[in-house]
Amino acid sequence: MSLDMNKVVLSVRDLSVSYQARRGRVRAVSRVSFDLHAGETLALIGESGCGKSTLNLALIRQLPKNASIDSGSIAYTYRDGRTINLLDFDKTAMRRYLWSECSMVFQGALNSLNPVLRVSDLVYETAAAHGIGRLEALTRALTLFEQVRLDAKRVFNSYPHEMSGGMRQRVLLALSLLLRPQIVIMDEPTTAVDILTQRSILDVLKQLRAELNFSVIFISHDLAVAAEIADTVATMYAGEIVEIGPVNDVFYRSRHAYTLSLLNAAPRLSAGAETLESIPGSPPDLIEPPPGCKFHERCAYVQPICRTTPPPMVAYDSGAGRAACHETARVLADARQKV
Amino acid sequence: MVTDGVQTMTTTARPLVQLEGIYRSFVKDRQVIPVLQDINLEVGENEILCLVGESGCGKTTTGKIIAGLLEPSRGVMRVADRPVGDYRGREKALLRRQLQIVHQDPFASLNPAHTIGDILSFPLKRHRMTEGGAALKRRIWELLTMVDLTPPGDMVNKYPHQLSGGQRQRVSIARALTVQPKLIVADEAVSMVDVSIRITLLKMLLRLRQELGLTIVFITHDLALAKYFAWEGRIAVMYLGRIVEIGRTPDVIAHPAHPYTRALLAAVPEADPELTRHKQTIALRSDDIPRLTDIPPGCAFHPRCPFYTEGTCDGHTPHLKSAPGRNQQVACIPVQQGALQGG
Numbered sequence: 185m186s187l188d189m190n191k192v193v194l195s196v197r198d199l200s201v202s203y204q205a206r207r208g209r210v211r212a213v214s215r216v217s218f219d220l221h222a223g224e225t226l227a228l229i230g231e232s233g234c235g236k237s238t239l240n241l242a243l244i245r246q247l248p249k250n251a252s253i254d255s256g257s258i259a260y261t262y263r264d265g266r267t268i269n270l271l272d273f274d275k276t277a278m279r280r281y282l283w284s285e286c287s288m289v290f291q292g293a294l295n296s297l298n299p300v301l302r303v304s305d306l307v308y309e310t311a312a313a314h315g316i317g318r319l320e321a322l323t324r325a326l327t328l329f330e331q332v333r334l335d336a337k338r339v340f341n342s343y344p345h346e347m348s349g350g351m352r353q354r355v356l357l358a359l360s361l362l363l364r365p366q367i368v369i370m371d372e373p374t375t376a377v378d379i380l381t382q383r384s385i386l387d388v389l390k391q392l393r394a395e396l397n398f399s400v401i402f403i404s405h406d407l408a409v410a411a412e413i414a415d416t417v418a419t420m421y422a423g424e425i426v427e428i429g430p431v432n433d434v435f436y437r438s439r440h441a442y443t444l445s446l447l448n449a450a451p452r453l454s455a456g457a458e459t460l461e462s463i464p465g466s467p468p469d470l471i472e473p474p475p476g477c478k479f480h481e482r483c484a485y486v487q488p489i490c491r492t493t494p495p496p497m498v499a500y501d502s503g504a505g506r507a508a509c510h511e512t513a514r515v516l517a518d519a520r521q522k523v
Numbered sequence: 524m525v526t527d528g529v530q531t532m533t534t535t536a537r538p539l540v541q542l543e544g545i546y547r548s549f550v551k552d553r554q555v556i557p558v559l560q561d562i563n564l565e566v567g568e569n570e571i572l573c574l575v576g577e578s579g580c581g582k583t584t585t586g587k588i589i590a591g592l593l594e595p596s597r598g599v600m601r602v603a604d605r606p607v608g609d610y611r612g613r614e615k616a617l618l619r620r621q622l623q624i625v626h627q628d629p630f631a632s633l634n635p636a637h638t639i640g641d642i643l644s645f646p647l648k649r650h651r652m653t654e655g656g657a658a659l660k661r662r663i664w665e666l667l668t669m670v671d672l673t674p675p676g677d678m679v680n681k682y683p684h685q686l687s688g689g690q691r692q693r694v695s696i697a698r699a700l701t702v703q704p705k706l707i708v709a710d711e712a713v714s715m716v717d718v719s720i721r722i723t724l725l726k727m728l729l730r731l732r733q734e735l736g737l738t739i740v741f742i743t744h745d746l747a748l749a750k751y752f753a754w755e756g757r758i759a760v761m762y763l764g765r766i767v768e769i770g771r772t773p774d775v776i777a778h779p780a781h782p783y784t785r786a787l788l789a790a791v792p793e794a795d796p797e798l799t800r801h802k803q804t805i806a807l808r809s810d811d812i813p814r815l816t817d818i819p820p821g822c823a824f825h826p827r828c829p830f831y832t833e834g835t836c837d838g839h840t841p842h843l844k845s846a847p848g849r850n851q852q853v854a855c856i857p858v859q860q861g862a863l864q865g866g
Contacts, residue, residue, distance in 0.1 A: 231719060333810070348811065350810070378577035378578055379790050380787065380790050380810070381810075382792075383790035383791075383792075383804065384810050386792065405717065405718060406792075407718070407794040411793065411799050412792040412799040412800060432797070435795065435796050445719065446718060446719060449721070449722045450747075450794040452793050452794055452798070453746055453750055453793055454793060455795075456773070457754050458751060462721070463719035463720075523795050
């Protein structure tokens with residue numbers, strides 16, 4: 185896998201998304217900024233309701249009708265170097281963009297495959313919509329199916345119900361790469377599968393990434409999967425990215441109290457007897473979020489300043505990572521030890 | 524159990540539940556599906572036993588049989604040394620109360636039209652666990668406090684939709700506790716709640732076990748969670764309807780014996796980047812789990828097993844036995860013969 189830190193394919197700045205609810209506006213994503221580089225895998229981790237799925241939907245402009253993008257920009261750079269703001273795209277431009285520049289793999293493969301269509305129909309339809317001929321589509325699909333370790337010809341003529349969950353998930357992974365996009369967004373792709381199936385999907389993903397060099401945005405609540413495949417990890421809490429950095433920094437030198445608390449709640453198989461701590465309370469109301477740091481009500485490191493002043497994002501290692509926590513020094517001192 | 528390793532299988536505590544030669548099959552589309560085959564298992568009083576395995580391995584069916592929700596097709600289940608079939612009348616009713624289950628989905632297992640107070644008072648009234656309105660109210664408050672749903676006064680009038688997933692699971696646990704059970708089967712009871720809340724629920728279950736002397740059968744597909752929860756107890760690994768390995772948790776996790784257990788443990792990603800990236804995974808001979816209607820002869824794992832020995836593994840069905848140099852029991856003939864050291 186070659187990670188080209190000089191080439192940014194997706195640059196998100198100050199992105200805010202809210203939903204209109206009866207009680208008021210739900211600020212699901214607040215001022216999120218990050219860069220995705222060529223060949224990079226970025227894992228967005230966080231618990232349910234942290235805004236990771238809303239962010240995902242905003243990145244592909246598939247937000248439901250009651251949602252609105254309140255601010256920010258999503259700059260995408262084509263292979264030829266042109267840069268556009270996705271928020272300026274109309275529906276037609278967006279349709280062209282999806283699949284050929286950025287594709288998606290969702291959780292629950294059965295729901296994302298049409299039960300009355302054969303895999304071959306999906307391949308031909310997707311290809312035709314983007315101006316690729318049948319023969320070219322067939323060749324590409326068969327190669328990809330082999331790359332994801334499937335019996336290519338058999339799968340090509342199958343209906344979704346004829347395949348196991350693991351096979352379907354690998355079909356989706358292969359289909360997402362059919363038009364050679366620069367970015368693949370994956371929303372909990374291994375959540376509903378068994379351990380050995382998850383292992384084969386992760387192995388296939390790593391191999392494909394090495395061969396085809398695409399970037400991945402990986403959305404998950406599973407810290408272990410993020411630890412395994414991510415180059416960069418971003419922790420989300422209450423709609424904000426509170427910490428982002430190289431995977432080893434985020435795991436071994438966490439700078440945000442929430443990241444550390446999340447890690448301290450995750451059991452590790454090889455760690456023997458472990459003391460784990462859960463996070464008290466529940467995530468805040470996003471209609472009337474608490475003042476100061478949104479995590480302060482549940483934080484073990486809380487200081488008076490946390491209750492009043494939102495912590496600024498502070499960069500470290502000349503910008504390799506950053507975190508927004510008033511108590512970074514104390515959090516760093518408590519960093520989780522390697523097994 | 525008539526194997527020579529009985530000593531390591533039994534717990535030091537008095538056995539509360541014993542499964543002997545349990546088979547269970549279901550009929551679907553006129554096809555017989557054998558879901559459990561020859562399950563022999565003891566659960567000691569106040570013990571934590573974890574059943575782990577992938578979907579279709581029979582862990583939920585085993586849990587339902589233990590909780591009394593399913594009858595075995597063959598075999599005997601004993602509770603306190605007496606076959607379940609011998610319990611009659613009031614004793615039978617008492618037995619049913621003593622074995623309870625907490626389901627996976629707290630959204631589906633609580634009636635949305637009933638308040639939390641209703642949900643807890645129905646079983647209390649039905650089984651005459653309390654006398655009179657004041658005692659009923661006191662008991663409900665006590666149960667809510669026990670599962671940390673405080674203040675109880677705010678909780679009793681709430682409906683399930685007003686609670687978070689973690690809070691609902693607490694209600695499910697409180698409901699199971701209404702009838703003062705001896706054993707609780709927790710079937711993936713924390714899989715649907717967030718990472719940060721899981722540990723709180725598990726710690727609460729461990730505390731209730733201490734306080735009430737409960738026995739807990741914990742069913743999960745998450746090995747790291749099983750390791751954490753059952754560190755002081757035992758783990759049974761299931762594959763295609765059989766227990767393939769059982770022993771004290773530290774033995775099974777740190778020194779797995781069965782090739783299937785080894786493959787599972789090696790496949791699990793860990794929340795530690797260096798560790799998970801340098802983990803030695805075990806390549807299986809096939810990625811596909813055989814169908815339950817077409818279970819391979821001999822050891823059911825043999826078509827996938829990297830240590831497959833022709834003539835032995837496909838010809839003889841292995842039974843749980845102790846193996847040289849192992850504290851746990853394992854159903855693998857080569858391991859029992861002393862091959863495949865390490866792990």
